[in-house]
Amino acid sequence: MPIQYYIYLSLTLFSIGIIGVLTRRNAIIVFMCIELMLNSVNLLLVAFSKMHLAFATANDKLATTVGTDGQLFVFFIMVVAAAEVSVGLAIIVMLYRNTHSVDINFLNRLKN
Amino acid sequence: MNTTEILFFFLSALAIFSAIMVLISKNPIHSVLWLVAVFFAISGHYILLNAQFLAIVNMIVYAGAIMVLFLFVVMLMNLNAETEPQKNLWMKLAGVISGGCLLMVLVSLVRQATDLHAKKAMTSTGDIGLIKNLGKLLFSDYVVPFEITSVLFLSAMIGAIVIGKKE
Amino acid sequence: MSKLVYLIPLFPLLGFLINGLGRKQLSKSLIGIVGSGAVLASFVVSVLVFLDVKSNGASVVTLFPFIDVKGLVIPFAFQVDQLSSLFLLIITGIGFLIHLYSTAYMHEEENQHYGRYFAYLNLFVFSMLLLILGSNYVIMFIGWEGVGLCSYLLIGYWFKNNDYNYAAKKAFIMNRIGDLGFLLAVFWLIFKLGTATYTDVFSAASLAKLSAFDITAITTLLFIGAMGKSAQIPLYTWLPDAMAGPTPVSALIHAATMVTAGIYMIARSNILYTMAPGTQTLVAIVGLATAIFAATIALKQNDIKKVLAYSTVSQLGYMFLGLGVGAYTGAVFHVMTHAFFKALLFLGAGSVIHAMHHEQDIRKMGGLKKHLPITHITFLLACLAIAGIPPFSGFFSKDEILMAAYGKNPLYYYVGLGGALMTAFYMFRLYTLTFLGGFRGTHEQEHHLHESPAAMTIPLIVLAFLSVVGGLIGIPELFAKDAHSLEHFLAPIFAGSAAIAEAHHVEASQEWILLGVSTVLIIAVIVYAINSFKKYQADGAENSGVAKLLENKWYVDELYNAVIVNPLHLLAGFFKNIIEKNLIDGAVNGVGRLVGYGSRQLRLIQSGQVGNYLIIMVLAIVVFILIWFNDLTIVYYLTRLFKMA
Numbered sequence: 001m002p003i004q005y006y007i008y009l010s011l012t013l014f015s016i017g018i019i020g021v022l023t024r025r026n027a028i029i030v031f032m033c034i035e036l037m038l039n040s041v042n043l044l045l046v047a048f049s050k051m052h053l054a055f056a057t058a059n060d061k062l063a064t065t066v067g068t069d070g071q072l073f074v075f076f077i078m079v080v081a082a083a084e085v086s087v088g089l090a091i092i093v094m095l096y097r098n099t100h101s102v103d104i105n106f107l108n109r110l111k112n
Numbered sequence: 113m114n115t116t117e118i119l120f121f122f123l124s125a126l127a128i129f130s131a132i133m134v135l136i137s138k139n140p141i142h143s144v145l146w147l148v149a150v151f152f153a154i155s156g157h158y159i160l161l162n163a164q165f166l167a168i169v170n171m172i173v174y175a176g177a178i179m180v181l182f183l184f185v186v187m188l189m190n191l192n193a194e195t196e197p198q199k200n201l202w203m204k205l206a207g208v209i210s211g212g213c214l215l216m217v218l219v220s221l222v223r224q225a226t227d228l229h230a231k232k233a234m235t236s237t238g239d240i241g242l243i244k245n246l247g248k249l250l251f252s253d254y255v256v257p258f259e260i261t262s263v264l265f266l267s268a269m270i271g272a273i274v275i276g277k278k279e
Numbered sequence: 280m281s282k283l284v285y286l287i288p289l290f291p292l293l294g295f296l297i298n299g300l301g302r303k304q305l306s307k308s309l310i311g312i313v314g315s316g317a318v319l320a321s322f323v324v325s326v327l328v329f330l331d332v333k334s335n336g337a338s339v340v341t342l343f344p345f346i347d348v349k350g351l352v353i354p355f356a357f358q359v360d361q362l363s364s365l366f367l368l369i370i371t372g373i374g375f376l377i378h379l380y381s382t383a384y385m386h387e388e389e390n391q392h393y394g395r396y397f398a399y400l401n402l403f404v405f406s407m408l409l410l411i412l413g414s415n416y417v418i419m420f421i422g423w424e425g426v427g428l429c430s431y432l433l434i435g436y437w438f439k440n441n442d443y444n445y446a447a448k449k450a451f452i453m454n455r456i457g458d459l460g461f462l463l464a465v466f467w468l469i470f471k472l473g474t475a476t477y478t479d480v481f482s483a484a485s486l487a488k489l490s491a492f493d494i495t496a497i498t499t500l501l502f503i504g505a506m507g508k509s510a511q512i513p514l515y516t517w518l519p520d521a522m523a524g525p526t527p528v529s530a531l532i533h534a535a536t537m538v539t540a541g542i543y544m545i546a547r548s549n550i551l552y553t554m555a556p557g558t559q560t561l562v563a564i565v566g567l568a569t570a571i572f573a574a575t576i577a578l579k580q581n582d583i584k585k586v587l588a589y590s591t592v593s594q595l596g597y598m599f600l601g602l603g604v605g606a607y608t609g610a611v612f613h614v615m616t617h618a619f620f621k622a623l624l625f626l627g628a629g630s631v632i633h634a635m636h637h638e639q640d641i642r643k644m645g646g647l648k649k650h651l652p653i654t655h656i657t658f659l660l661a662c663l664a665i666a667g668i669p670p671f672s673g674f675f676s677k678d679e680i681l682m683a684a685y686g687k688n689p690l691y692y693y694v695g696l697g698g699a700l701m702t703a704f705y706m707f708r709l710y711t712l713t714f715l716g717g718f719r720g721t722h723e724q725e726h727h728l729h730e731s732p733a734a735m736t737i738p739l740i741v742l743a744f745l746s747v748v749g750g751l752i753g754i755p756e757l758f759a760k761d762a763h764s765l766e767h768f769l770a771p772i773f774a775g776s777a778a779i780a781e782a783h784h785v786e787a788s789q790e791w792i793l794l795g796v797s798t799v800l801i802i803a804v805i806v807y808a809i810n811s812f813k814k815y816q817a818d819g820a821e822n823s824g825v826a827k828l829l830e831n832k833w834y835v836d837e838l839y840n841a842v843i844v845n846p847l848h849l850l851a852g853f854f855k856n857i858i859e860k861n862l863i864d865g866a867v868n869g870v871g872r873l874v875g876y877g878s879r880q881l882r883l884i885q886s887g888q889v890g891n892y893l894i895i896m897v898l899a900i901v902v903f904i905l906i907w908f909n910d911l912t913i914v915y916y917l918t919r920l921f922k923m924a
Contacts, residue, residue, distance in 0.1 A: 001120055001160075003231045007222050009124050009157075013150075015215035016131040022207025022894050025197040028140055028186055032147050035178065036131055039154050042170075046241070047233045050161050054234035068240045068249050074166055075246070078173050079261045083268035085178045089185050090272040096189050103197040104889055203890065210897040217904050224908070 006047035013040035027092050027102040031085070038081050042074045116235050119160055127153035138193040140186045144179060151175040161233065163241030284340050284357050286324045287367060288408040290317040294401035302394025310390075311382035314397030318378050318404055322371035329364040337361065337771065339414050339478065346417070350473055358414035358477060362772045365611065366411045366543055369618050373535045374404050376738035380626055381527040383734035384633060396436060396525070403429035407536050411543065415476040416465045419544065423461065423508065426537045427454040433532060434524040446520035453517040457507015461544075464500035467493065481550050481775060491555075498551050498558040502565075505541025511599060512569045515592050516836055522584040526629030529584060534591045534625050535618040542598045542614050546772070549607045553776035563603025563687070567694055570596030572833070574701035578708070579829035582639050583628045586709050590665065591621055593698060597680055600695060605780045606683030607773045608766045612753045613676035615765075619749045620664040620673055623742035627658035630731045630739065631713060635724055641709060645815070646718040650728040653736045655714050657743035662710045664746040666703035666801055675750035678794065682755070685793065686785050696797055703801045707808035716813050757790055 013036060020033030049070030056066035092102060099106050130149040137143045151174045158167035199207075222228065239245055250258055294317030298310050305313070332338075337360030345355040357363075378400060385396055406425025413419040428451075435447030469475055471493055472485050479485055489497075505511070510518035521533045532538070545552060545562070552559055570593045577589035594617050601610035632639055634651055648655045664671035667678070677699060684691035718725050730736070754762035761767075770777075785793075828834070884891070 001116070001233050001235050003228055003233050004222060005120065005124070006233055007228070008219065009127065011215060011218050011222070012128055013131055015211050015218075016128070016135065018214060018897060019208055019211035020135045022210060022890065022897065023135065023199060023204045025199050025890070026140060026191070028182060028191070029134070029143050032134065032143060032182060035174070036134065036147065036150060039151065039170075039174070042166075043154050043157055046158060046161050046163050046166060049240065050163070050233040050235070050238055051231050053238045053240055054232055057234075057238070064238075065240060065245060065249070067238075068245055071163055071166055071241055071246060072250060072254055075169065075250070076257065076261065078166075078169060080264070082173055082178060083264050085181060086268050086272045087275065089181055090275040093185060093188070094275050101197070102189065102191065105197070199890070203894075206894055207890075210894050210901070213901045214897055217901050221904065221908060 003047060003051045006044060010040045010044040010047075013037075013043070025103050025105055027095065027104050028089075030104060031088055031092065035081065035085070038077060042077055045070050045074050045077075116160060119156070120235075123153045123156040123160070127157075138196050140191045140196065141183065144183045144186060147182075148175050148179045151179065158241070160235050161241065162236055162238050165241060165243040165246050282340065283324060284328055284359050284412065285342055287321045287328070287371070288405050288412065290320040290324075291401040291405040291408065293317060295398050295405060298394050298401060299398035302391045302398060305390075305394060307386070307390055307393050310394045310397050311378075314401055315375060315378040315382060317401055318371055318375045321404070321408065322368075322375050325364070325367040325371045328359060329368055332359060332361060332364045333768070341414075351469060353415055353417045353475060355418060356414035356476075357412040359412070360772060361769050362543070362546060362611070363411050365615070365769070367408065369615055370404065370407050370411065370536050373618055373622050373742070374407075374531060376741055377527045377531040377535075377622065377626070380530075380629070380735050380738040381525070383732045384527055384629055385525060392436075396433075399429055399432045399436070400528070400531070403433065403532060403537070407540070410540055414478070415474075416468065416480075417475050419547075420458075420461060420465060423504070423540060423544075424458065426532070426540060427451065427458065427508070430454070430521065430532050430537055433528040434521045436524055436528070440523075443523040446517075446523040450517040450521050453514050454507045457504045457514055459504075460500040460502075460507070461504025464497045464504065467497050467500065477547065481548075486550070486554065494551055494555045495557050498548070498555045499561065501544060501548060501551075502558060502562055505545055505599075506565070507541075508544075509538050509541030509595050509599070510569075510592050511541075511565050511596065512572060515569060515573065516832075516839060518592055519585055519588040519832070522582070522588050526584065526625055526632060529588070530622045530625030530629065533588065534621040538591065538595055539598070539614045539618070542595070542602060542610055545599075545602045546607050546611050549602075549773055550775040550779075552602065553605065553779050559603050559605065561603070562599050563684070563691065566596045566599025566601075566603055567684075567691060567698075568596070569593065570600060570698040571694055571701075572596075574698045574705065575829055576832045577705040578701060579826055580705075581642050581830075583631065583641050583644075583709065583713065584625070584639055586641070586705060587621070587624050587628055590624075590702065590706065591617075593702060594621065594665070597677060597695065597698070600684055600691065601680035604680075604683045604687040604691065605776065606680050607776065608753075608763075608769050609676065609679035609683055611769060612765055613680055616664070616672035616676040616746070616749050619742055620661040620671075620746040623657055623661040623739060623746055624665070626735070626739055626742065627654050627661065630654040630735055631658075633731055633735070634728050635720065636727065638720060638724065641712040642815075643720045644713045644718070645716040645720075646714070647728070648714045651714075651730050653730060653739060657739040658714065659710060660743045661746050662706045664750075665706055666805060667699055667797070668801065668805075669798060670750065672746050672748070672750035674798075675753050675755065679753060679755060681797075682785055682790060682793070692793070696800075699797065700800055700804050703804045704808045707805045708812050711809050711812040712815055715809070716815060719816070757787060757794075 017033045017037035017040065020036065021030050024030055024033070049067035051067075052070070053064075053067040056063040095106075096102055127150050130146045130153060133146040134143045134150065137146060151170060155167045155170045155175070158164070158170060294313050297313050298305070302310070337358075339356055339358055341354045341356040343355050344352065346353040378397070381396070381400065385393055388396065403426060406422045406429055408422070410419050410422025410426060413422060431447045431451040431454075434450050435444050437443050465475055468480060471489060472480060474480060474485075486494075507514045518533055518538065522529050524533070552562070573589045573592035573596060577586050577593065580586045580589060594613070598610045598613050598617070601607070601613060630651065631644065631647060631654060634647070634654075635644065638644070660671070664673040667674045669675075681692055681695050681699070684695055718728075752763075753765040756763065831837075884895075
């Protein structure tokens with residue numbers, strides 16, 4: 001598949017994620033949109049790893065491991081995302097406990 | 113149009129549609145479920161790209177563990193369409209326009225990069241996504257980051273407990 | 280000798296600086312010595328320069344470049360020629376006498392005000408000398424403004440009296456109106472010719488470059504400047520009010536020197552005026568109208584200085600008449616003789632006022648003949664001179680102007696003669712009321728009457744001598760061939776005009792008749808005036824009809840107030856209360872309020888809401904991407920994108 005398709009797909013998903021962050025007030029949804037953005041990046045990384053593999057094997061039949069790094073990177077991103085979600089959700093739960101709301105508009109402590 | 117292409121477009125359409133549904137659903141539970149659908153679609157893409165390990169991990173970790181965690185929290189808080197806070201229309205419009213601008217600029221950037229146009233991503237073939245090859249690399253070159261990941265998880269766990277604990 | 284000409288204005292300048300800066304430290308006698316000595320030194324140098332010019336002819340002394348830019352060079356240079364050296368003599372000579380007189384007249388002033396007075400007076404002499412000596416219109420303008428300033432300062436010398444301040448302001452503003460005309464004329468000249476230097480402007484090549492319209496416009500504008508400075512209709516009303524200043528100031532500035540600056544300037548530019556017959560006619564008519572108009576007002580004035588002031592305006596009118604009919608020499612001649620006898624009259628008036636303890640109303644004087652013998656004699660001589668009795672100086676100069684006027688248009692002569700008769704009448708009315716008859720003041724004033732000190736009488740005597748014999752340098756051809764030495768002396772200055780102007784010669788027989796008739800008429804008027812006022816007693820009756828009109832100066836001041844001053848005040852009030860308050864203040868405050876309002880609105884951006892920050896962040900990313908990939912391709916693809924959609 002042409003790499004551009006993947007790029008457009010990723011960009012679209014990423015932008016939808018951004019729009020979600022900008023338009024929603026529910027902290028959990030915002031968090032989910034961040035996950036969506038992470039996933040779009042993951043997809044792009046995988047696509048690029050396969051692109052590089054295709055490019056490398058076209059020149060050298062033996063270069064069969066080119067691009068593995070990219071997929072491992074995705075793996076690590078997933079790991080980090082899992083850790084982030086656990087902490088993030090804990091924070092949201094705490095927020096809910098304090099304000100009985102998940103509205104990020106209550107998070108305006110930066111102002112004062 | 114071969115099978116791969118059909119599958120690609122179907123999965124892409126599914127992913128984008130589901131992502132949009134995540135945004136426009138009033139009920140947070142529906143949002144979570146639509147996000148699961150997005151993740152499944154992305155896993156499908158991984159399979160198309162012959163990245164089997166990541167496809168499985170994505171399904172298990174994201175669609176499984178993480179999204180269940182989300183669902184769990186949403187239900188714990190008893191969130192539904194009625195309690196959903198809404199931004200006012202203008203703020204929503206501003207957000208959509210900003211995001212649209214970003215998308216437009218990024219797309220034009222990609223179109224500008226002419227050297228990308230001829231490149232293709234290998235689908236169905238290529239073994240680097242197999243668990244064997246990844247595992248070899250993970251436990252040789254990337255063994256130190258891998259171990260550090262465990263520490264990260266540990267600290268995340270402790271952090272979650274500390275934050276979630278009642279005073 | 281011409282090289283030393285820079286000393287002439289330098290001495291008064293030094294005197295100004297010493298007296299001005301040291302007015303609190305120096306003693307009165309020292310101030311007097313410095314002030315008078317500076318002018319005396321200038322006078323000595325002026326005499327030397329005059330003799331040098333007389334034998335060696337004119338020259339231009341360049342001191343330093345004043346304005347030197349591409350296309351316009353204005354040097355700080357002095358024009359030393361017949362005309363300027365003659366004026367130098369008049370100004371420094373009479374200036375010295377008046378300084379000397381002032382040391383006694385102003386002796387009652389406080390020390391620092393005494394110093395201030397002499398500083399101003401010296402500054403005036405400096406400015407006047409600059410005006411006379413400048414070799415181009417720009418330097419002349421500097422002096423022109425300088426004398427205007429000094430006039431303002433000296434009229435308002437007793438600044439605690441608000442009326443005097445008002446008079447000073449009036450003089451200054453009226454002068455400014457004229458100055459604007461002068462300035463425009465200079466700009467016009469520079470614009471057309473690229474130079475303001477006399478020798479360049481008056482050269483045939485430059486004059487050929489000027490169209491008839493240019494010359495008419497320039498001369499008219501210059502004449503407007505002269506109107507202001509030399510108090511001609513319609514800008515004459517400041518001069519009578521200027522009598523608010525100390526009497527020696529009136530003598531020096533408002534009779535002998537400054538007010539003749541306009542005549543000097545036109546005489547200097549004579550060639551331009553000769554080339555503009557239209558303007559010449561205008562000058563003649565304005566001059567004649569002023570002469571007759573001011574004379575009518577003088578008939579009914581009761582303030583000794585006001586009579587003299589209107590007399591000055593009237594005599595200045597004669598000078599302009601002379602300029603207008605092409606009798607430049609006559610005009611300059613009259614400037615000189617007028618400087619003698621009018622300075623004498625003012626100083627005599629000052630002496631009277633001094634003796635009367637600042638009483639200026641002639642109705643309350645009378646019979647001063649026996650108390651002030653020297654003042655009386657000199658005053659009488661001056662009156663005879665101004666009335667034009669032969670062989671006093673005024674006769675010759677006035678006769679020259681009137682004869683030239685007759686040559687141009689007999690009507691000018693008859694009107695002018697009417698003015699001369701009025702002059703004789705009001706001068707002898709003044710003389711009779713002041714010196715003849717019985718004393719009409721209070722008993723206490725009579726007791727204190729005394730002749731003035733020597734410092735005041737010596738200038739009177741010198742000026743009286745000059746008033747009597749001053750006319751002898753300009754004896755008309757009628758009496759003796761080639762006896763008009765002034766005309767010969769000034770001939771180089773007016774040579775250009777003489778070449779162009781058509782000569783009007785009056786037949787000798789006719790001239791004899793005119794002279795005889797006018798002299799007889801004047802003597803008759805004098806006798807009538809003396810007879811009718813010798814037995815004058817204040818009856819307290821109100822004047823009526825024409826007399827009242829004249830006493831109130833034809834209500835010109837009231838007219839100006841109603842037509843110009845009050846509307847201007849209204850306009851100024853409108854600007855102050857409406858435009859200033861709403862528009863200017865509104866704009867300034869509005870900018871302030873806008874900034875404040877904008878800041879308050881801008882502050883709201885910092886809402887503390889993460890969502891808002893994120894939107895801004897995203898937009899910033901968009902902008903940064905656009906900046907980083909700042910080439911047209913991205914725009915191209917953006918447009919493609921829209922076309923695709």
